[in-house]
Amino acid sequence: MAANNTANATRLIVAPGTQAARTRRPFGRWFRETGWRHLVGLVVVVFCAFPLVYVLSASFNSSGTLLTANSLFSEISFANYAELFQDPNRPYGLWFINTLVIGVATSIGTVILCALAAYSFSRMRFRGRRGGLMGLVLVQMFPQMLAFVSIFLLMSAIGDIFPLLGLNSSIGLIMIYLGGALGVNTFLMYGFFNTVPAEIDEAAKIDGAGHARIFFTIILRLVAPILAIVGLLSFISVTGDFVIASVVLQDPAKQTLAIGLYQFVSQETAQNWGVFSAGALIAAVLPTALFLSLQRYIVGGLTAGSVK
Structure with missing residues (x-):
């Protein structure tokens, strides 16, 4: 058996x-x-990686043109990287610091303001709530190109009274970015806040907690994925912006990387694509590192608020 x-x-x-x-x-x-x-x-993968490989090859080519860089990695030289930090007329290091300061300040401000607005729309009932939500959606339908003239005139008028917030001011540029980011990011956070059960708020209110304590000690911890996503997207959009930054910032010492790198390939000054490629690669290190470190929040942060 x-x-x-x-x-x-x-x-x-x-x-x-x-x-x-x-x-x-x-x-x-x-x-x-x-x-x-x-x-x-x-x-x-090949379609997406080839431009990156081509730019990397061009950054190691000391000729400064893209035509001679067709043979990938035919020359390995760090002359472009050295020239990037040696030109006194083009302070790349200062541009990098300006971009970092503006990007971090805008990201933190966007996360705080949008989280406060989203919590108000999601948890409070007040007159004009529905109209405010519809207004946030409608504002995003108009392209930003329509606001450039009004932004310039507004910043010019403000600068006559408060120079710290006018043209050629980093703080003024941050304020513009914050205003432009409130609409879509608030609506994105609003959908995510709705996925948090309201019973949690009710239980905290029974224990005597107010809206401020509920928001800062409970809700923010539960919506951490969307906070990371909004901060990341805000930082990437700010560091890559060229048009608005070029309208507001005119002093070379206050410009960002997007404006400064253009000087290496503009017709008026020079055309050195090798130095431009080297600067673009260095500028892409920080957003790429942030993206990789926060990638586990991306899918959940972007999709969790779409269905309740």
Whole structure:
């Protein structure tokens, strides 16, 4: 009896593997069902990675033109990186610091203001609440190009009274970024705040907690993914902005990387694509590091607020 049980157990263990080996899918069927997805993924990876590889190769080419950089990594030289920090007329290090300060300040301010506004729309009931939400959506329908003239005139008028907030002011530029980011980010946070059960607020109110304590000690911890996403997207958009920054900032010592790097390839001054590529790669290090460190929040932060 014991021997029969052992034999049956052996057959149960071996049979599945043997059967799987006999019914292995042929290559044609595997490619039709699954393999083509790997091929599409490989094509997308090559399509996205080639520009990055080309820019990296151009940064190591000391000729300064893109035509001689067609042969990838035909020359390995760090002359472009050295020139990037040696030109006194183009202070790359100062541009990097200005971009970092403006980006961090805008990201922190955007997260705080949008979180406060989203909490108010999500948890409080007041007159004009529905109209305010609709206004946030409608404002985003108009392109930013329509506001450039009004931004310039407004900053010029404010600068006559408060020079610290007018043209050629980093604080003024931060205020413009904060105003432009409130709409879409507030609505994005509003959807995420609605996924937090209201019973948590009610339980805290029974214990005597007010709105401020509930917001700072409970809600912010539960909505950490969307806070990280809004801060990351705000930082990336600010560091890559060129048009608004070029309208507001005119002093070379206060400009950002997007404006400063343009001077290396503009027709008026010079055309050194090698130095431009080197500067662009260094400027991309910080956003890339932030993106990789916060990538676990991206999917949850962008999709959790879409369905309640």
